[in-house]
Amino acid sequence: MADTYDFGLVGLGVMGRNFILNVADNGFTAYGNDLDEEKVNALIEEGGDTAKVNASTDAETFVKALSTPRKIMLLVPAGKVVDIVIESLLPFLDKGDIIIDGGNSFYTDTDRREAYLKEKDINFFGAGVSGGAKGARRGPSIMPGGSREAYQFVKPIFEAVSAKYQGEPCVAYLGPKSAGNYVKMVHNGIEYGLMQLTSEIYDLLKKAGDLSNDELHETFATWNAGRLQSFLVEITSGIFAQKDELGEGDLVDKILDKAKQKGTGKWTSQNAMDLGIPVPTIDIAVSMREISALKTERVMADGIYNRPSLAPVVKDSLVSKAEKALYFSFIITYAQGMHQLADASKEYGYELQLGEIAKIWRAGCIIRAALLADITEAFQADANLQNLLLSPSFADKVQETVTSARELVAYGATHGIPLPGLSNSVLYFDAYTSGRLPLNLIQAQRDYFGSHTYERVDRDGIFHTEWEK
Ligand code: 6PG
Numbered sequence: 001m002a003d004t005y006d007f008g009l010v011g012l013g014v015m016g017r018n019f020i021l022n023v024a025d026n027g028f029t030a031y032g033n034d035l036d037e038e039k040v041n042a043l044i045e046e047g048g049d050t051a052k053v054n055a056s057t058d059a060e061t062f063v064k065a066l067s068t069p070r071k072i073m074l075l076v077p078a079g080k081v082v083d084i085v086i087e088s089l090l091p092f093l094d095k096g097d098i099i100i101d102g103g104n105s106f107y108t109d110t111d112r113r114e115a116y117l118k119e120k121d122i123n124f125f126g127a128g129v130s131g132g133a134k135g136a137r138r139g140p141s142i143m144p145g146g147s148r149e150a151y152q153f154v155k156p157i158f159e160a161v162s163a164k165y166q167g168e169p170c171v172a173y174l175g176p177k178s179a180g181n182y183v184k185m186v187h188n189g190i191e192y193g194l195m196q197l198t199s200e201i202y203d204l205l206k207k208a209g210d211l212s213n214d215e216l217h218e219t220f221a222t223w224n225a226g227r228l229q230s231f232l233v234e235i236t237s238g239i240f241a242q243k244d245e246l247g248e249g250d251l252v253d254k255i256l257d258k259a260k261q262k263g264t265g266k267w268t269s270q271n272a273m274d275l276g277i278p279v280p281t282i283d284i285a286v287s288m289r290e291i292s293a294l295k296t297e298r299v300m301a302d303g304i305y306n307r308p309s310l311a312p313v314v315k316d317s318l319v320s321k322a323e324k325a326l327y328f329s330f331i332i333t334y335a336q337g338m339h340q341l342a343d344a345s346k347e348y349g350y351e352l353q354l355g356e357i358a359k360i361w362r363a364g365c366i367i368r369a370a371l372l373a374d375i376t377e378a379f380q381a382d383a384n385l386q387n388l389l390l391s392p393s394f395a396d397k398v399q400e401t402v403t404s405a406r407e408l409v410a411y412g413a414t415h416g417i418p419l420p421g422l423s424n425s426v427l428y429f430d431a432y433t434s435g436r437l438p439l440n441l442i443q444a445q446r447d448y449f450g451s452h453t454y455e456r457v458d459r460d461g462i463f464h465t466e467w468e469k
């Protein structure tokens with residue numbers, strides 16, 4: 001067997017198998033590796049021609065089959081497995097070879113691995129891959145970070161296999177070290193926010209508007225044909241049309257209301273707190289998954305408290321306000337995520353270009369949306385834009401939709417329909433756009449009880465007062 005395969009991939013689960021077949025479809029030869037013989041055989045069978053796609057359970061055979069510098073992608077579960085796989089490959093690698101971690105690894109793990117492998121002259125990339133199993137097969141959005149020089153070897157393959165937006169590949173070199181994993185983490189935080197908001201609007205339309213699943217299917221489909229066009233709105237429409245194969249009725253009504261999580265949304269939130277960047281829509285999306293997990297307690301509490309009865313609404317007007325509120329809160333969620341990226345870039349030296357990031361999110365990934373074309377333009381117009389809310393084009397969009405968001409938040413609060421993502425989006429907007437907040441009082445309190453000092457609006461310096469009472 002000649003050492004001619006262009007690309008290697010470890011981890012032949014659904015994502016890995018699909019990714020490698022995508023690589024082969026684009027004219028590159030590819031070699032897979034997995035400890036599970038069944039997966040190896042399944043790939044060889046599906047690949048058809050072993051000169052183009054081949055696989056082995058043996059690490060040495062796998063590594064030796066690849067042309068140098070070797071480009072080896074790992075699509076294995078984040079955590080210890082990544083370290084174990086790296087150790088299994090290391091004895092057979094040569095200087096200059098490239099390992100790419102395509103999983104949702106925590107960014108500090110990527111920094112640690114990059115430093116460890118650098119000592120051995122092995123290049124390490126953390127490359128977020130978004131789009132699920134279908135995306136891996138037909139074209140994902142790829143977010144690579146690592147050595148800029150080594151990226152040149154990976155670039156042709158990634159550009160070929162990635163999703164395309166109007167012919168432009170949804171992949172770009174994002175920055176050094178863990179930049180790629182970090183960007184993917186925030187992508188997932190935004191994903192959590194958008195999903196939470198969509199579920200709240202569903203709840204509102206169902207409870208207050210009495211929309212049937214068929215009507216919800218139609219409503220989301222209509223929205224998806226407009227400015228809300230996005231992968232998540234599109235699949236939401238599809239979900240409402242899905243019949244239950246195990247019984248009567250629609251599948252959505254049979255699904256237990258406990259949302260699981262693998263941690264990337266929580267990491268986004270935790271890191272935003274560390275950076276001091278507010279992302280309350282993402283925070284509450286994480287909290288809602290936690291509240292959803294408390295099903296037994298929620299059912300008990302539901303039996304204790306009365307819920308206000310619902311006031312009648314005009315269906316068409318509710319649907320129209322819901323569209324505006326969803327659009328508004330989607331903007332706010334992207335604004336928070338982009339703000340976090342801007343700050344993290346300074347803090348961690350990523351040198352991120354937010355316009356490039358928005359650009360590679362326009363297709364392939366879970367948060368792809370028509371809005372991302374506008375976000376790309378906003379950051380291209382001003383690369384130093386602090387926050388999307390400061391962009392004149394977004395100011396118009398927000399101005400036009402915020403009133404509906406407010407009205408629905410008020411309706412939800414009055415009638416006991418929980419809309420925490422929408423509420424937090426409105427409160428973030430109101431706070432961020434308040435030239436003066438009442439936190440002067442907090443500074444006074446801190447100085448009063450702890451001599452923590454304060455600044456003044458009318459002169460420079462640090463002040464402390466001996467408060468009289
Ligand atoms: C993607 C997704 C994906 C993630 C799932 C599950 O971009 O393709 O973000 O990477 O694994 O969305 O995330 P949770 O299990 O935390 O919901």
